Every structure is written in C-alpha cells, then in structure tokens.
Amino acid sequence: MTVDRILPTPEAYDLIDLATELADRELAGRADDFENRGEFPREVLRTLGRSGLLGLPYPEEYGGAGQPYEVYLQVLEVLASRWVTVAEAISVHTLSCYPVAAYGSEELRKALLPDMLGGELLGAYCLSEPQGGSDAAALTTRAVRDGEDWVVDGTKAWITHAHSADFYNIFCRTGGPGASGISCLLADRGTAGIEPLAAERTMGMRGSPVAQIAFDGVRVPGDRLVGAEGGGFTIAMTALDSGRLGIAACAVGLAQSALDFATSYAKERTQFGKPIIDFQGLGFMLADMATQVSAARALTLAAARLRDAGRPYSIEAAKAKLFATDMAMRVTTDAVQVLGGYGYVADYPVERYMREAKVLQIVEGTNQIQRVVISRALARS
CATH class of the missing domain: 2.40.110.10 (Butyryl-CoA Dehydrogenase, subunit A, domain 2)
Structure with missing residues (x-):
C-alpha cells in the first residue's frame, strides 16, 4: 500500500523516493537471510550512510542533511517497512550521535561528526x-x-x-x-x-x-x-526523547508492512467461494489495523513537528512511543491471525514481524515507563 504523505519541501519527497528505492534494492530481499543467520548488516548501513540517510536530522555543516525530524522519521518508517532491524539500527545510531552533536565541544564535533553522520563510524x-x-x-x-x-x-x-x-x-x-x-x-x-x-x-x-x-x-x-x-x-534523557520518536517510526513501518502483507493475502485467499477479505470478521479486523497504523503515524509526526518547532515534546514523544509500539504488537499479532496456520510458520514473514514488534515495547524506555512519564505530567498539570 502506498502511504499518502504530506511533506514540507520538494527535497523531502525526493528523500522519501530515495529511501524507498534503497529499501527495495538493499533491504527487502535480504532480511530473512541475515535474520536467520543472526548477522549484522554492517555494509548495508554504510551504503545507507553514503547515500546520506544516516545523518538526516543533523546540521549540514557537520555532514548531516539538515532535515526536520518530521522528514527523518518518515524515511525511517519506509526503511522499517522493508527491514525493521536496519531502521532500528539507524535509530540507535542517530541516538548515539546526539551527545556529541548537541553537547560536544566544537573540536569533537568537527573531528567526529562527519564520519558519524556519513555512516563510516557506527x-x-x-x-x-x-x-x-x-x-x-x-x-x-x-x-x-x-x-x-x-x-x-x-x-x-x-x-x-x-x-x-x-x-x-x-x-x-x-x-x-x-x-x-x-x-x-x-x-x-x-x-x-x-x-x-x-x-x-x-x-x-x-x-x-x-x-x-x-x-x-x-x-x-x-x-x-x-x-x-x-x-x-540530562544528556541521556534528552537523547531518549528523540530516540523514542525513532522507535515509534520503526513501529509504524513494521505495522504497515504487516498490514500490507495481511491485506494482500486476504485478497488472494479464497474460502467458501470468495476472498476471505469479503468476510466481515476479517475485513473489519483489517480496517481496525489500518486505522491504528494511521493513528500511530499521526501521533508520531505531531510530536516530531513540536520538536522541529522548538516546542516541548517530551510527553508527546512518550505518548507516541507508547501508542505506536503497542499498536505494532497488536497489528502484527492480528496479521498472524489473518493468515491462520500459515501465519504461524516461518515461510511467511508475519511471524517474524510479531516477534520483532515485541522488543519495540521495551527499548528506549519500556511502555510502563512511558505511562509513568505521561501520568506524572498529568499530575503536574
């Protein structure tokens, strides 16, 4: 399914097109092999870095692309929809560059950021x-x-x-x-x-x-x-605010992939003389999945726009991470259900999607911690 995006500049649309092209060429066909072998795709990260996708939200003067977080997250979502491991690796790397970029001395920034943002240093x-x-x-x-x-x-x-x-x-x-x-x-x-x-x-x-x-x-x-x-x-916590948005974007991309696969399967699989998507029980399940993916995307990008505007966004980042990753767990589980017995076997990718979704509820602060953050903000308001 093609996602209808509203982006702030023509350059941003070009970046999404580039990310889509690279994701289809470098990621989509490799995921199963690398995941089965437990091998980290370091060269893939270098390729993405040399294409300019590892330094998107950082200043151009240090080798970044100077893009709004709103754009970076949508690129991350595209990559996650093909191979979430790579998108999560980029999110962690972006998080790892933050301390030097935001708090490092000018000497450290000039010495290290160009190779960090170019993907030569992970x-x-x-x-x-x-x-x-x-x-x-x-x-x-x-x-x-x-x-x-x-x-x-x-x-x-x-x-x-x-x-x-x-x-x-x-x-x-x-x-x-x-x-x-x-x-x-x-x-x-x-x-x-x-x-x-x-x-x-x-x-x-x-x-x-x-x-x-x-x-x-x-x-x-x-x-x-x-x-x-x-x-x-302070460095750790402010970095995690941005990192939580990265994980939320990964969750949206993973869930979109699960939704797309389940929908395609439901259109082709016939039972009782018609495609199973025409049965209300499955059609409504897919409708709920699609609505949840769109809601998580909107919540994530709304938090990113606050960040881009220089407004407080920590609580909104916690909400986005909480909602998007819980959504991904639910949508990938439902995708397995749509495929029935086939969803439970490794010949189809949805069982892997479900296993991958689980960790997104844990990393960059568990979802229980996100609820603590949000509830404490409510108590102070």
Whole structure:
C-alpha cells in the first residue's frame, strides 16, 4: 500500500523516493537471510550512510542533511517497512550521535561528526546495566580521574551494536549518588579494556545482536568528556526523547508492512467461494489495523513537528512511543491471525514481524515507563 504523505519541501519527497528505492534494492530481499543467520548488516548501513540517510536530522555543516525530524522519521518508517532491524539500527545510531552533536565541544564535533553522520563510524549508546534498566539514575559504572584521563570500570547491558560499534557513549558515575553524579564519556572501538560479551539469544531482530559490554580499566582521554561533568543524565534523557520518536517510526513501518502483507493475502485467499477479505470478521479486523497504523503515524509526526518547532515534546514523544509500539504488537499479532496456520510458520514473514514488534515495547524506555512519564505530567498539570 502506498502511504499518502504530506511533506514540507520538494527535497523531502525526493528523500522519501530515495529511501524507498534503497529499501527495495538493499533491504527487502535480504532480511530473512541475515535474520536467520543472526548477522549484522554492517555494509548495508554504510551504503545507507553514503547515500546520506544516516545523518538526516543533523546540521549540514557537520555532514548531516539538515532535515526536520518530521522528514527523518518518515524515511525511517519506509526503511522499517522493508527491514525493521536496519531502521532500528539507524535509530540507535542517530541516538548515539546526539551527545556529541548537541553537547560536544566544537573540536569533537568537527573531528567526529562527519564520519558519524556519513555512516563510516557506527555508534553504541551504553546506558542500561544488568541490574538497572529503567532506573538509569542508579547506574553503577564508574569513572575516576587519573591525571588528564578518566578510567572506567563497570558493565553495560542490552547494548545494540555492542560488537559492531566504532564508538561508545558511556554513561558513568563520576560523582556522588543520583542523577547529578553521572557524566558521559566517548570511547573508541579498540580501546584497551572494552570487551563486548557473548550476544544475547533474542526473540527477534536477530540481525542486530545485543550484548553486555564489560569496561575494565578503560582509559578515556579527558577531552572525550561530552558536555559538563555531572551533566550525563540530562544528556541521556534528552537523547531518549528523540530516540523514542525513532522507535515509534520503526513501529509504524513494521505495522504497515504487516498490514500490507495481511491485506494482500486476504485478497488472494479464497474460502467458501470468495476472498476471505469479503468476510466481515476479517475485513473489519483489517480496517481496525489500518486505522491504528494511521493513528500511530499521526501521533508520531505531531510530536516530531513540536520538536522541529522548538516546542516541548517530551510527553508527546512518550505518548507516541507508547501508542505506536503497542499498536505494532497488536497489528502484527492480528496479521498472524489473518493468515491462520500459515501465519504461524516461518515461510511467511508475519511471524517474524510479531516477534520483532515485541522488543519495540521495551527499548528506549519500556511502555510502563512511558505511562509513568505521561501520568506524572498529568499530575503536574
């Protein structure tokens, strides 16, 4: 199904066309193979980066495309509709570029952002820990001063690109307890003491393995402190506001793909002498799926437009992430039901879509945390 989009500029329509062309050529036919082998498609990310799709929302002066978030998210949705693992990888990479882009020194920006935004350097965002996911302010990874350097010890968990990243944003404790004692350090791949551990065995998105990373006496130069000492928690939370919109866009793209496949199947599959889409029970299910996808897209883009206008958008981002990912779980489950027994076998993609949708309800803040964020905002209003 072709999505009827309203975009702010002719250039934005060209970007959607480019994303669609690349997604059809580079992503659509490869997903099953890479997912089955659990292999990360690093070269695909490089191709997308060299085509300008990995730095869309960042300034042109540093190698980005200077596009509104509204446009970036719709590009992400297109990519997710062909292969959500790649779209989620781009969302995480975009999140990983944010600390340097928004808080880094001018020297760091000039030195690193062009390769980051061009896709030559892939990023990882090291916030969660084995004993602390949602309670980020309680993290225990610690960095202490040693001359001009910082020395980092601790373990991070659930890290996307753990084995593939070229740089790591490490959120670590440089001061006392609580949020005010957290800072952000940037470490390069290959730094002594950084050890990605065995990849987790996950339900879905196996083409983007996640893993714990052990930091054992990792020495990070003092000029790799991003932002102010003690400012790491603010960096982490503001980055996640944008990251939640990326995950919402991934959810919309994945759900659109499930809807499209289920609709096509229901038009072709006949029972009792007619296509099963003509039976009200299935036709109404598909109608509800389509309505939910459109509603999630609208909510996500509304939050993005607030961000683009410089208005507060944190709560709207939480709403979008909550609604879109819950929607994706529901729509992909219904897509399996539309296919019946065929939906349950790996010969058809909807069973993979359903497995992939589940993690979107968890990453970038679980949907329970999104409800906490939203309800606290209501209590303050």
